[in-house]
Amino acid sequence: EHPTFFKLLIVSTVSGGGLLTFSDASPFQGLITDSSQNEGKKKKVVVLGTGWAGTSFLKNLKSSSYDVQVVSPNNFFTFTPLLPSVTNGTVEARSIVEPIRNIVKKKPYNVEFKEAECYKIDPVNKKVYCRSNQSSTLDGIEEFTVDYDVLILAMGARVNTFNTPGVEEHAHFLKEVGDALRLRKSIIDCYERASLPSVSEEEKKRVMHFVVVGGGPTGVEYAAELHDLAFDDMAKLYPSAKDYLKITLLEAGDHILNMFDKRITTFATEKFQRDGIDVKTGSMVVKVSDKDISTKERKTGEIVSVPYGVVLWSTGIATRPVVRDFMNHIDQVKRRVLATDEWLRVEGCEDVYALGDCATINQRKVMEDIAAIFRKADKTNTGTLDLKDFKEVVGHICERYPQVELYLQKNKLKSFDALLKNAQGDDKKQIDIEIFKKALSEVDSQMKSLPPTAQVAAQQGEYLAKCFNRKELCEKNPEGPLRFRASGRHQFHPFRYRHFGQFAPLGGEQTAAQLPGDWVSIGHSAQWLWYSVYASKLVSWRTRMLVISDWSRKFIFGRDSSKI
Ligand code: FAD
Structure with a gap:
């Protein structure tokens, strides 16, 4: 219940006055x-x-x-x-x-x-x-x-290559069905090549080195899928190739899955280590040639080149x-x-x-809108709000702009109070509009637009x-x-995004789920949640039936290694 705000809203609607700063x-x-x-x-x-x-x-x-x-x-x-x-x-x-x-x-x-x-x-x-x-x-x-x-x-x-030389020519992307099929064929090609008797040891090592660039959800999920394919199925079908297998995940930042809760990031990193997936953080790709991938290590500034068989490039969009x-x-x-x-x-x-x-x-406009909401709540017109009104205003801002709430949740700030204390230095009873703006600009600079x-x-x-x-x-x-x-x-009310949570499948029938309210679940139960959510979200009953039968086929017969 937010009486002050509702009154404001009604007054401004009737009078035609502007809560909003748009045309x-x-x-x-x-x-x-x-x-x-x-x-x-x-x-x-x-x-x-x-x-x-x-x-x-x-x-x-x-x-x-x-x-x-x-x-x-x-x-x-x-x-x-x-x-x-x-x-x-x-x-x-x-x-x-x-x-x-x-x-x-x-x-x-x-x-x-x-x-x-x-x-x-x-x-x-x-x-x-x-x-x-x-x-x-x-x-x-x-x-x-x-x-x-x-x-x-x-x-x-489109995929963002950051103009890195060689990426367009030599790396795989994963945006469309055609990309997925090409990637699958390249991986199986590598297995077949590594099984040929005439191929040298060095070449076998090269072709069996699969590199994933980008530690976001897609890169991480692909690395996990690749690991499952290699250990559940290919190891039995290509016994001579399996010893050469290496999967590397390169991430330029400090950790993988950086948009997820820390618990998920840590779990994923440790799981990948146990699975033998080499996670290299602080490693920025600077060039991809037909056989080598070169990275610049953030800590040492050193340029390292390693041979590869397949590179998947998954570093965001442009x-x-x-x-x-x-x-x-x-x-x-x-x-x-x-x-x-x-x-x-x-x-x-x-x-x-x-x-x-x-x-x-446009986030700047959104911020102006938020400031306008603040001004409307400032009944005394002194540029200040008392803490109670302020909390109400913040409640409404979070309701209307879930991205602000997401930001607060992500930074473990249960309310704006903590943020304001940072900006203000002490806990004043009255919140100054200038301080509020300062706090907002801090949110603004750190808050990303909708994902x-x-x-x-x-x-x-x-x-x-x-x-x-x-x-x-x-x-x-x-x-x-x-x-x-x-x-x-x-x-018409403006667009409001409702966040229903996000998943990061980690392989081995385990998934990390981050649901609204900072609720985190990792493991097999989250994997079943993943199956149910995605089955329900499929666009038609036809695709739903096909996907469920594909999942069942995989459980019974394993995956198929044919190149078609
Ligand atoms: P798209 O779905 O990319 O659609 C763009 C459409 O425009 C396509 O039909 C394309 O053919 C067409 N098009 C392209 N160029 C032109 C042109 N010049 N003229 C006309 N049409 C054109 N999001 C989630 O929320 N959860 C997930 O688990 C998740 N997993 C993902 C996994 C992968 C591998 C990828 C690649 C993305 C994933 N995403 C996920 C992100 C999600 O797919 C995108 O955010 C979403 O597809 C964006 O929808 P869109 O309609 O804007 O673009």
Whole structure:
């Protein structure tokens, strides 16, 4: 219960005054039809991408008021959390993908899918330029343009190579199904080569050295999967190769899984040590050649080169060139990632929304918003709040911005008090707005924007679809209930992320789970939780059945080592 804050909120809503610092225009103004010019004509919504964000939008859109065109180089959705399982054959590639046409076939809106990639966005003429990617199988590349009234960017991101020489040419990535299949084939190639009688000892050691670069969740999960494959199955199938096997995990930072609780990081590091996976922290890759990988050791500054058979590069994400080019056109040149406001509208551009990994909500604006909330709660207008009011305000900020709460949890700060004491030096009864700002800027500088995860992307897709659905109800019921008649920025609440926790599979049927409220579970029980959560999250009953049968097959018959 937060009476002060609710009063504030009601007052500001009625008076139209601003809790928020964004533009006053309604976030979804004029979505359905443009009454002045195109009476009766449906709005053309173009969705770029069929990943987590795009698919979630398409699944949740229930309004028949739109003509939807979908453009993506893949005519399917991929359940990315199971990609590491595809690399070792635990799960088949086909089991984790669902054709996009299946997903949209019973939707009430008109929808067309075009298998192509968008290579240019023209926000002035409201056009996207696309080209088909069928040149390898059919005659030539087809180019075309698609006009839009509303554009939804859900193109995800590319792998960040940090321009490290040789990575593009020699390393494997793990972003798509094709990557997983290529990686699997390369690993089996190495086993086959190491089993040939004519190959030298030195060469066998080289090809059987598998290197994973990046100690984030994907890198760690892949290293664990690889270890399971090697010890559970390949050791029996390739007895002569197994003695040469070495798995190395390279991480430039101080520890692996740095976005997880310390208990998980420690457990994972110790488990990998016991399993014989060589975890090297403070080791930054500076070059990859066709046979060697070179690292710079942070402590000594020494450059070390080691021969390898397969390298997986998994060090985070970067903006796609087409999105970067678009950013240059809309005055976001200096930004690293495309910025949106809290309604997912691209800043500096009309009628364009961006979801998932290809964009980020502008945190500076969020911070200004938080400061505005503080000012509103400051009834005395003295720039101070007493501790009780302050705590209420912080409670609401955490509710509204879970990233602030996450930051506090991660740093073991149960409230802002501790943070303020740090900034302030002593425990004053009154909180000065300047000190509050200082504390916020500390949070701001350390708080990362929302993590690039499927959870965020899917929630954003759902949020936007619900706003579009609601807009239809508002326009069709101008005299309807009050909630449809509200106007301006209060008609739609901003996007709020709900964090349901995260998993880090560690191999040997053990997983680490970090759930909301700082609840940590590690081991076999968390692995069963992982199985249940991912089975339930799969996009269709077909894929659910296939994945569960793949898991059962693995338990009964083990993994398959064929190269297909
Ligand atoms: P994507 O899902 O990457 O989709 C992008 C879409 O855009 C694709 O359909 C692509 O084909 C299309 N596209 C690309 N270029 C163009 C173009 N030029 N024009 C048109 N379309 C284009 N997150 C979790 O929350 N939990 C996990 O356990 C987890 N595990 C992961 C494991 C792996 C191996 C990987 C790679 C990621 C994992 N993630 C996980 C992260 C998660 O997959 C991403 O955050 C999520 O996919 C982002 O969704 P998105 O829709 O923004 O992008």
